[in-house]
Amino acid sequence: MTAETIVSADTDAFPDVDLFSDEILLDPYPTFARLRESAAVVHIEANDLWALTRYDGIRDALANPEVFSSNKIAFNDQMNEALRGTTLTTDPPAHGPMRAVLSENLSPRSLRKLKGDIDAKADAMVAELVERGRFDAIDDLARALPLHVVADLIGVTGRPRENILRWGEAAFNVLGPANQRTAENFPVAGELFGWAHHVSASDLTEGSMGRAIFDAADRGEIAHETCGMIIHQYVAAGMDTTIASIGNVIALLAAHPDQYELIRQDPSLLSAAYNEGLRLEPPVNTWGRLVKEDVKIEGTVIPAGSRAAILFGSGNRDERHYEDPDTFRVERNPVDHLSFGYGIHGCAGQGLARLEALAVLTALTRRVRRFSVGASSRVVSNMTRSLDKLPVVELEAA
Numbered sequence: 001m002t003a004e005t006i007v008s009a010d011t012d013a014f015p016d017v018d019l020f021s022d023e024i025l026l027d028p029y030p031t032f033a034r035l036r037e038s039a040a041v042v043h044i045e046a047n048d049l050w051a052l053t054r055y056d057g058i059r060d061a062l063a064n065p066e067v068f069s070s071n072k073i074a075f076n077d078q079m080n081e082a083l084r085g086t087t088l089t090t091d092p093p094a095h096g097p098m099r100a101v102l103s104e105n106l107s108p109r110s111l112r113k114l115k116g117d118i119d120a121k122a123d124a125m126v127a128e129l130v131e132r133g134r135f136d137a138i139d140d141l142a143r144a145l146p147l148h149v150v151a152d153l154i155g156v157t158g159r160p161r162e163n164i165l166r167w168g169e170a171a172f173n174v175l176g177p178a179n180q181r182t183a184e185n186f187p188v189a190g191e192l193f194g195w196a197h198h199v200s201a202s203d204l205t206e207g208s209m210g211r212a213i214f215d216a217a218d219r220g221e222i223a224h225e226t227c228g229m230i231i232h233q234y235v236a237a238g239m240d241t242t243i244a245s246i247g248n249v250i251a252l253l254a255a256h257p258d259q260y261e262l263i264r265q266d267p268s269l270l271s272a273a274y275n276e277g278l279r280l281e282p283p284v285n286t287w288g289r290l291v292k293e294d295v296k297i298e299g300t301v302i303p304a305g306s307r308a309a310i311l312f313g314s315g316n317r318d319e320r321h322y323e324d325p326d327t328f329r330v331e332r333n334p335v336d337h338l339s340f341g342y343g344i345h346g347c348a349g350q351g352l353a354r355l356e357a358l359a360v361l362t363a364l365t366r367r368v369r370r371f372s373v374g375a376s377s378r379v380v381s382n383m384t385r386s387l388d389k390l391p392v393v394e395l396e397a398a
C-alpha cells in the first residue's frame, strides 16, 4: 500500500451491518442511507468487502474495468470459479468478442421480431385476469410473461420449462456470500447448469433462438462449448431480474394511484415509469467486483485484492444525484439509473426486459382503470429484490 492509504476511522464503523442478512435484504434502504451519508466507500467487516455507496463513485468504478475487474462478480469464490470464462466475469480484451456473440440475438433488430408476440401475449394475459377480477400480480403476470418469453425464445418445452422459474431464482441466490441461502440454492442452480450444458439442438424448438445458437456453432462462427454457456446466461440473467422489475413497478403503481392515473392518461410516460421503478427498486441491489490495484475514492483507499460491492440500490437513491430520491415520480424519467449497470458489462438484455415490462404496462393501463392490492410479501434473496405475492383485490376495468 502507498503512504496515502489512510482508511478513515469511519470506514469500519458498521459492525452491525451484514448486507446479506434477512433484515437488510428485506429493507435495505435505511442502511444504504446510513452508509452513503458516512462515505462514498465503506468497509463492511461482516462481509469482508468495500461497499460503494454513492452514484458518482459507482459509475466511475463501472467505467474502469482495469481497476474494478469482473473476475469476482459473485460474493463467494466457488461461484466465481464456476463462472470463469463467461461474458459476465471476463475483462477486456477477451470480453468484447464474447459479448458480441452473446448480444447478437438481443439486438434491437432481433427484438423487433419479438415485439408483436410479446405485446399480444401480455394483452391476452391481462384480458383474462381482468375477466377473473382477482389475481396475483406476481404469479399471474410478473412471473408468467417472462417465463413464456424466455422459454419460447430458447425453445424449451416439457419438464425443463417447468423448472425455469426455480432455476432462475437459484442462479442469482448462489452469487451471494457463503451463507445458508447460497448453500441451499447450489443444488438447484446446478440443475440449470447441468441442463444448459447438456441440451442439444434437437431438444429445442425449431426456429427458436436456442436453435440459432447451435446453428451458428455448426457454421463454425462460435465454439460448440459456448452454446450451453450462452443458453445458461439467458436463463440465469434474464428471468429473476425481469420478474423483479415488473413486479416492483406494478407494486409502486398500486401504492401511488395518482402516478398510475398519469400513465393511464398519457401512455408516452410508460417507459419513464418503468425507468423510475427500476431506479427506486433495482432488481439487483448489490453486485461484486475485484479491486485489482489500490484505488482512492473520495479520500478512502481500497487496497488491491479487495472485494468491492456495488450498491446499485444506494447509488440510485443518492441525493447528490437525484432530487427527492425516495419519491416515486413517473415523470422523472431517470434514464441514467444504475440498475442495468454501466460501461462494457452494462446489461445485454435490457432491450428484452424493457419490451416485456412495457407490454405489461401497456396492457394494464389500457384494460384497467383502477386497481388495489392486499398485503404483499417479498422473496428473501441474496441478490435480487423482488416480490413473492401481490394480490390484486379490487379492480375496475377500463
Ligand code: HEM
Binding pocket: 070, 073, 087, 088, 089, 099, 102, 233, 234, 235, 237, 238, 239, 241, 242, 245, 282, 283, 284, 287, 338, 339, 340, 341, 342, 344, 345, 346, 347, 348, 349, 350, 352, 353
Ligand atoms: C430488468 C431486468 C434486468 C436487470 C435489472 C439486469 C441487470 C443487469 C446488470 C446490473 C448487469 C451488469 C453486470 C455487471 O456490470 O457486471 C447485467 C448484465 C447482463 N445482463 Fe442483465 N438485467 C436484466 C435483464 C436481462 C435479460 C432479460 C437478459 C437476457 C436474456 C440479460 C442478460 C444480461 C447479460 C448477458 C449480461 C452480461 C453482459 C456482459 O457482461 O457484458 N439481462 N444485467
